[in-house]
Amino acid sequence: MVDVEKYHGTGNDFVVVDADEDVPNRRAFAVELCDREHGIDHPASERRGADGVLFLALEPAYNPPRIVMTLVQPDGSVAGMCGNGARCAAKWAAERTGADEVMIDTPSGTRHADVDGDDVTIEMGAPVFDPEGVPVDRDEPLVEETVEGLTVTAVNTGVPHAVAFVEEVDAVDLESVAPPVRHADVFPDGANVTLASPTPEGGFRQRTFERGVEGETRSCGTGAVAVAAVAHRLGRIEAGATVTVSPPGGDLRVTVEEGNSYLEGPVVFEFAAEVPTVETDPEPVDASGD
Structure with a gap:
């Protein structure tokens, strides 16, 4: 036992x-x-x-x-x-x-x-957008490009994520949309697929289809950091700002600084x-x- x-x-x-x-x-x-x-x-x-x-x-x-x-x-x-x-x-x-x-x-x-x-x-360390570090099978970072029908940005926050900002995360059939992206040829090691939509309070709602789980989880910490990292990359939030990222299981707080990031929650x-x-x-x- x-x-x-x-x-x-x-x-x-x-x-x-x-x-x-x-x-x-x-x-x-x-x-x-x-x-x-x-x-x-x-x-x-x-x-x-x-x-x-x-x-x-x-x-x-x-x-x-x-x-x-x-x-x-x-x-x-x-x-x-x-x-x-x-x-x-x-x-x-x-x-x-x-x-x-x-x-x-x-x-x-x-x-x-x-x-x-x-x-x-x-x-959580510094988010990585470099193609070799994600990894993605290309020479330039993958930022706001269409992969298998979903507009994504690729980032590694300890594991690779394909992050897509959508109007409303609950309006997306994640179980149908995510697998083709997760297995796309551009991701040689596969990728988690994370959706995010803005909240009125300045944070983001999140849903993640996790590689290895092969389905949606109630929460994903690397995914929450990926949302904030991509939001900063796209100019949606400032460096050093702490934002609330809310997967279905509850609220997480994420801070992305130059060279590091932090994840806080219960x-x-x-x-x-x-x-x-x-x-x-x-x-x-x-x-x-x-």
Whole structure:
């Protein structure tokens, strides 16, 4: 049996596993637990399954404490970064160490987090528009161009996003529109597809179709940062301004500065449980996104 906990950040939910736990097949474990029809369930949780499994190796001797974070997604692939997942990881570490600061090592780099009760702010790094850094298969940045019928801007905020500003996010059939963009040839590693529409208060509503989840999630932290980064690139907001980005799961606050960005929002603990290990390997997954 494996001890697990479940957290969510504005509805983006994750099973958290201490990396010291014996999980011989992380891919199979994540695929089974994340399944929305047959995955992990508990009376304290709003819904079955999860958007990913966070394997966290805590190194408390550092000041501030450090975590090595590995996110295995519902399809068995490993994500380079996840804003809400990193915020959940910071909260998990803070509860074990009593610290109000945490350093998180991810495949996309080391990120600093501040924990203030249930509110967690994570450093997200500088958004990247350079074609090689997104990546996109071209020589110039992809800005406000049509890809598979959707006008998008490509940016990497830890993972690649194709961001489209629309009049009203709820008027778009995301499940139909997003997959062709997500798999478009111009994105050699695939891309998350994020829609945004302005709010009267000066923020943005957001919906994201996530690569690796292969569907819409209630919240996406890298997507919220991508919305703000593209809004700044297009002159919709000023550098250094903090804007509210609202996915279906709740409000996130994003600040994009020259050379860095920050994501802030609540983290909620749902439950702790024991689950069996999983030995059977799932079907192979193309982690490149092709």
